[in-house]
Amino acid sequence: MTLTESLSLTSNHKQDKILQGAMQVFFRDGYAGTSMDRVAIEAGVSKQTIYSHFHDKESLFKALIEQITIARFHTLFESEELRGEPEQLLRQLAEVYLLKVGEDREYLSLLKIIIAESSRFPEMAKLYYQTVIQRGRYLLSQYFDSHPELGIKDSEATAHIFFGSLVSFVVVQEIIHGKEIMPLPSQNLVDSLIHLIHRNK
Amino acid sequence: MTLTESLSLTSNHKQDKILQGAMQVFFRDGYAGTSMDRVAIEAGVSKQTIYSHFHDKESLFKALIEQITIARFHTLFESEELRGEPEQLLRQLAEVYLLKVGEDREYLSLLKIIIAESSRFPEMAKLYYQTVIQRGRYLLSQYFDSHPELGIKDSEATAHIFFGSLVSFVVVQEIIHGKEIMPLPSQNLVDSLIHLIHRNK
DNA sequence: GTCTATACCGAGATAGAC
DNA sequence: GTCTATCTCGGTATAGAC
Known part of the structure; x- marks a missing residue:
């Protein structure tokens, strides 16, 4: 669920417009590079309207990042455990990630700004870690544990390798x-990843 | 070689002081968050001295990133191909990376700011890609190709998995x-990585 | 709550003495 | 080349009318 979809479910119209505009500007220019004037213009409200909803620039930024992180990934909290035959499930997991995430500017921008502002806003980085990374890694490690035929010794570490390869691929290809x-075909990565994990088939 | 070490080999004293100060501030506060006044203070020179060496803030930033990237990684260009028995060499490669890079604030800051400023300064990201990522991946893929007993189908993709897992680990642990x-022991990652690649021993 | 107008400060960049 | 002093603009945040 994108921020726009998440916001359209609520009712506070002006606040939504502010967050929408703030997302555009913060994601494009970074925290320090963002001016409240531009947010006001992008959101189509006056600057004072922003300050009546949010105490200052920092509060606005934190509210934005929290909302996006939670809106987009709270489903991870409620998701069932993974099921299916390893080769097919792992392949689908990797392909969906590379396709969906690689073309999702909102997700890529979130990831980028979490890293960029990790010193100024360590709480945001930690929220992202707990909401997305830790939870995703845990779900996959559970799956590995339930499939001992894969011969995986350390399921948490292997889950990190799986997602770490995918995330770093997207970061290198799309952000760097x-x-x-020199485009490296994502299919090659998926094949090699499946090949490594599912060798003894 | 760190920037300090690299600079001490040259003779232009004031310019070195400026770059040193600029590194401290840019790496701490990001590009937009950095003021030329602070750079001047940190470098121990006046602001006008900076402007006599660099045309503007952008030029200073580009010069700094280029110098660090090239100073630290030009050795990669000249390095021999990798040699040694796979299990030992891969383990050593991974352990050295995790130990050296994981504790190297200058390297971590460079990586972070390359990502953070990849939209504003795409040339810097591309320079980093070509100087570090592409070259590192190529060296390891060459090694894989010279060891067919590993049974690796796609050496470039597998090299990406190897380094991508290590880099994402360091990013998650140290930056996010x-x-x-919840510290994930780096030894677990190394063991699993070697185990995946070197399974048929 | 929402707007226009404004206070106040710090930013990048320059002038001019030495 | 290097410094101090300064210009000008854009930044965050607020005041006050409606």
Whole structure:
């Protein structure tokens, strides 16, 4: 669920417009590079309207990041455990991630700003870690544990390798502009990843 | 080689002081969050001295990132190909990376700011990609190709998995503050990585 | 709550003495 | 080349009318 979808479920119209505008500007220009004037223009409200909803720039930023993180990933908390045959499930998991996330500018921008502002806003980084990374890794490690035929010794570490490879691929290709220099086909990564984990088939 | 070490080999004293100060401030506060006044204070020179060496803030930033990237990683260009028995060499490669990089604030800050400023300075991201990522991946893929007994189908993709797992681990632990919430022992990652790649021993 | 107008400060960049 | 002093603009945040 994107922020827009999440907001349209609520009723506070002006506050939603502010958060929408704030997302555009913060994600484009970073925290320090964002001015409240631009947020006001982007959101289509006056600057004072922002300050009547949020105490200051910092509060606005924190509220925005929290809302996006939770809106997009609270489903992870409620998701069932993973099921299905390993080769097929792992392949689908990797492909969906690379396709969906690699083209999702909102997700990529969130990831980028979490890293960029991890010193100024360590709580935001920790929230992201607990809501997305830790939970995702745990779900996959549970799956590995329930499939001993894969011969995986350390399911948590292997789950990190799985997601870490995917995330770093997307970061390199889409954020560090690797794609524009020498695109590495994502299918090759998926095949090699499945091959490594599912070797003894 | 750190920036300090690299600078001490040259002779231009004031310019070195400026770059040293700029590194401290840019790495701490990001590009937009950095003021030229603070750089001047940190470097121990006046602001006008900075402007006599660098045309503007952007030029200073680009010069700094280029210098660090090239100073630290030009050795990669000249390095021999990797040699040694797979299990031992891969383990050593992973352990050295995790130990050296994980505790190297200058490297971590560089990685962070490359990602953070990848939209504003795509050329810097591309330089990093070509100087560090592409070259590192190529060296390891060469090694894989020279060891067919490992049974690796796609050496480039597997090299990405190897380094991608290590980099994402360091990013999550050290930058996203994962270490402070639930430290995942790096030895577990190394063992699982070697285990996956070197299964058919 | 929402707007226009404004206070006040710190930003990047420059002038001019030495 | 290097410094101190300064210009000008855009930043966050607030005052006060409606």
